[in-house]
Amino acid sequence: MANVWGDLDLLLDSPSSLTVTSTARGTIKEKAGFKAAEDVVALRKAIEGIGTTENTLVDVLTGRSNAQRQLICKAYQEGHLSVLGNNLVPNITVNDHLSCTLCIPACYTHTQGPGTTEATLTEIFASRSNKQIKALSDAYLAETGRSMTHDLKSEVSGDYATTLLILAEGKRDESTNVDTAKAKADAKALYEAGEKKWGTDESKFIDILCHRSVPQLRQTLVEYKALSNKTLQESIEREMSGNLEDLLVAIVKCVKSVPAYLAERLFKSTKGVGTTESILTRIMVGRSEMDMLDIRAEFKKLFGCSLYSTIKVFADNLDRKLCHHR
Incomplete structure (x- = not known):
């Protein structure tokens, strides 16, 4: 993994998910001939039947774009509120443990209660x-x-x-222009704040990594390696620890490749590192219309197996565990 993250040869010419907003690399597309009312009828029958028909839920909710799912939610709530006494999301959640993160902000549950x-x-x-x-x-x-x-x-x-x-705050510089002289200066400042210093000036790392544009940071990563003969990631891992180290390393990885970073997160989640199902759900749903094709490709490149086969093995193991505890 270190070798993959240390390879900067093609970095400056690679597209970034942080700057490219196209949906062309997603796996979920808008359904042609979409009619929200028809989907609402199918979902209502599945939810109100004797036992939830999971196949219907999966087929409908994974076969529609997020915009279409929102229209389904709205139509469901408006048309069936008096019958069901609730809206679509809670009714789906009540049935089995299917995860549908359609409308709830992903970070809410992680800023509430003990154990953020x-x-x-x-x-x-x-x-x-x-x-x-x-x-x-x-x-x-x-x-x-x-x-x-x-x-x-x-x-x-x-x-x-x-x-x-x-x-x-969401105020990272979005300029596409790269100032090589500034990148060299930032690389030198980072080197002097870390590797060359007794102790570490964390504020310098925070300032540069949080404010510079992605293209500018990519140039800085190249200049840093040329100056120090180490990657910035390696220096951060040597100089820092704990949550700050994890966050700064994540920023560096995402500057290089968001799909590779998320592929790594998916792999670790299927191996029991961290909260597993929630990570899988968040990334698979959240990136399905953005760059899931790229995440799949990076997953295969990094780990030598397909994302599909890895998730299938994980899901089969999870089902066996659930059956064992019933």
């Missing part, structure tokens, strides 16, 4: 663009009535909190 899951917050804020963070912030406010940054401030602390809150 920093790994989830790290993944979300390191891998999202300014536009995506703004949409998440708006959805969080609509769902909870509170600002996202307000809740984050109450749950995290120290340099980790400082870094996370800067990212949560």
Whole structure:
């Protein structure tokens, strides 16, 4: 894995999911001839029948784009509220343990109650663009009535909190111009703040990694390796520890390749590292219309097996465990 992340040869010419907003690399497309009312009827029959018909739920909800699913939610709530006494999302959640993260902000459950899951917050804020963070912030406010940054401030602390809150502002420079001289200067500043210094000036790492544009940071990574003969990731791992190290490494990885970073997260989740089902659900649903084709390709490149086969083995093992406990 270190060798993969250390390869910077093609970095400057590679597209980035943080700057490219196309849906062409997604696996979920809009269904032609879509009619929300027809899907609502099918879902209602599946949910109200004797035992939930999971195949219907899966076919409908995974065969529609997110925009179409939102129309289904709206039609379901408007047309059947008096019959079911609720809207679509809770009714699906009640049946079995199918996970449908259609409308709920992904980070809400990780800023509430004991045991904030920093790994989830790290993944979300390191891998999202300014536009995506703004949409998440708006959805969080609509769902909870509170600002996202307000809740984050109450749950995290120290340099980790400082870094996370800067990212949560969604104000990373979006310029596509690269200043090579500035990249050299930033690389030198990072080297002097870490490897060359007794102790580490974390604030310098936080400032540069959280504010510079993705193209600028990519040039900085190249300049840093040329200057120090180490990757910036290696230096961060040598100089820091804990949640701050994890977050700064995640930022560096996402600057290089968001799909590769998320492929790594998926692989670890299927091996029991961290909360497994929630990671799988969040990434598979959240990236299905964005860059899932790229995530699949990076997964195969990194781990030598397909994402499909890996998830299938994981799901089969999970089913066996559930059957054992029943």
